[in-house]
Amino acid sequence: MKNLFNQKTTIILSICFFLACQTIFSQDYYQSPKGELYTKSKVDSICNAMNDRLKKKGVDMVFKVDILDTIKQGDKTIYKYKLKGESLAVTKNTNEYETLINKPLPGFSFKDIDGNVIESKELIGKPLVINMWFTTCAPCIAEMPELNRIKNENPDVYFIAITFDNNEKVKKFLKRKTFNFIQIANQKQYCDLFTKQFPISIFVDKEGTIKKIEEGMPLVYNRELKEVTDKVNPANFEKALELIK
Numbered sequence: 001m002k003n004l005f006n007q008k009t010t011i012i013l014s015i016c017f018f019l020a021c022q023t024i025f026s027q028d029y030y031q032s033p034k035g036e037l038y039t040k041s042k043v044d045s046i047c048n049a050m051n052d053r054l055k056k057k058g059v060d061m062v063f064k065v066d067i068l069d070t071i072k073q074g075d076k077t078i079y080k081y082k083l084k085g086e087s088l089a090v091t092k093n094t095n096e097y098e099t100l101i102n103k104p105l106p107g108f109s110f111k112d113i114d115g116n117v118i119e120s121k122e123l124i125g126k127p128l129v130i131n132m133w134f135t136t137c138a139p140c141i142a143e144m145p146e147l148n149r150i151k152n153e154n155p156d157v158y159f160i161a162i163t164f165d166n167n168e169k170v171k172k173f174l175k176r177k178t179f180n181f182i183q184i185a186n187q188k189q190y191c192d193l194f195t196k197q198f199p200i201s202i203f204v205d206k207e208g209t210i211k212k213i214e215e216g217m218p219l220v221y222n223r224e225l226k227e228v229t230d231k232v233n234p235a236n237f238e239k240a241l242e243l244i245k
Contacts, residue, residue, distance in 0.1 A: 028077045030065075037078070047083055050226075059228055060139075061085050061219065085218050093197055097213040105130075105204045106193055113167050113183045118160065120208070127244040128158040128204040131181060132191050135165050135173040140199040143217040146234040148180045150241070157245065164188035201237060205244040212240040 029037045038046070043065055050063050066084035070077065105128070109119045131147060133140035151159045161181035163170060170185045194200060194213070203212040217232035 028079065031078050031080045033082050043081065050083065050221075053226065054228070057228075059219075060088050061221075061228065062088055063221070083221075085221050093195065093215065097194075097200075100194070100210050100213060103210055105202070105208050105210055106190070108187075108190060110162075110184045110187060110190075113170055113185055118182065118184060123158050123204075124208050125206055126156065126158055127206060127241075128160065128208075129241065129244075130202040130204070131159070131161045131199060132163065132195060132202070133161060133199045134163050135169050137198050139216040139219075141177065142219065142230060143199065143232045143234075143237075144177060144179050146217060146232055146237070148178055150234065150238065151180055154241070154245075157241070158182070160184060162187050162190060164191050201240070203240045203244050211243045214240050 028040060030040060030043045031037055047063050047065060054061050054063075063083045063085050066082050067079050068082060069080040071080070072078075105120060107120045109117065111117055147159075151157075159181045161179060162184045164187060165173075165185055167185045170183055173179075174183070194202065197215070199216040201214045201216075202210060203214070205211050214236055217234050217237055219228045220231045220233050221227075222229050
């Protein structure tokens with residue numbers, strides 16, 4: 001009787017050990033850009049901690065897990081990932097912007113801040129980027145150095161900035177900051193056709209069709225310092241630009 005009990009105990013322990021091994025060896029792992037392996041719960045914990053810090057600082061950004069690649073190793077799956085930061089406004093407005101994609105750009109005839117007439121019909125035949133901003137918008141100002149660089153590197157693209165601020169405000173601002181787009185002011189009604197969240201950039205192809213709308217360039221997160229920097233990442237903007245060139 002005792003031997004039978006011991007045999008049953010041994011069998012049960014063996015089954016438990018086997019199941020434990022199966023769980024261990026079949027577990028999914030997440031590989032960070034630096035090569036560290038984490039469980040899903042650990043990655044979620046890291047992401048949640050970063051978002052909690054941003055929320056306490058009042059930063060309009062949220063990080064999500066972005067899967068870059070999936071690798072199968074027997075029963076084990078490794079997901080290569082990065083934490084991708086997005087503006088909360090981006091997440092909220094994306095669906096609204098999608099309704100405008102592949103639609104004609106609403107026509108306009110405006111005067112720039114120097115009195116020159118700018119008509120949308122005259123811009124057909126050349127790619128167009130419209131940036132919507134205002135003078136006291138911190139995210140708008142943060143991306144201006146990159147916008148200036150991109151304009152200088154793309155002479156075959158029209159770059160226009162449109163704001164609801166008046167001419168006087170814009171001219172005063174441009175004495176302090178460089179923003180080398182064609183500047184059009186006093187256009188709240190036109191801005192309202194697209195957004196109430198700033199900045200956004202509208203990418204229009206040579207035929208006058210809207211191909212992409214991007215929110216402002218996201219701020220770069222320094223993982224070592226665990227804080228948001230004052231630099232922006234132009235990757236999404238530059239990718240959208242390629243769609244219309």
